[in-house]
Amino acid sequence: MGVLHVIRRSPTEGKAWDRCLERMAAGDALLLVADAVYAVGEKLVNGRVGIGEIQIYALLPDMLARGVGQGELGPWVRPIGFDGFVDLTLVYERVLTW
Numbered sequence: 001m002g003v004l005h006v007i008r009r010s011p012t013e014g015k016a017w018d019r020c021l022e023r024m025a026a027g028d029a030l031l032l033v034a035d036a037v038y039a040v041g042e043k044l045v046n047g048r049v050g051i052g053e054i055q056i057y058a059l060l061p062d063m064l065a066r067g068v069g070q071g072e073l074g075p076w077v078r079p080i081g082f083d084g085f086v087d088l089t090l091v092y093e094r095v096l097t098w
Contacts, residue, residue, distance in 0.1 A: 002027035004092035008034035011042065016098040026053035029092060031085065032077070033059045041072045059085060 005024060009016040013035065024030065032039060040058045060079040063070070070079055080088070089095055 001092050002029070002094075004029050004031060004088050004095045005098065006031045006033055006095060007036045007098040009098065010035040011039045020096075020098040023096070024054060029055040029057065029088065031057045031059065031080075031088060033062050033085075035066070037063045037066055037068050040068060040077050041074050057084070057088065 002025060003023075005020050005028060007016060007020050007030065011017045017039075020030070037058050040063065056077045057080045058073065058077050060070075060081050063079065073079060
């Protein structure tokens, strides 16, 4: 499989999102952790990489720690726990952290 992109910054903080999205391709996945979970309801990927072309995940413990409820998830984002995070690192060939 492709690349698992793990992003930890809020979309409004720095250039991490822009750099990450520039490098994403069909078959890749995006995992939102830490402050990046604030973006679970936004279509930040659409327009650069089609939402149907990548899988988008959010780390549920980070969402809960920041007061982001599962009801705020866009339909294109799947919540996962720590076990799911580990599973993703085994599925994808490479992991890039932003």
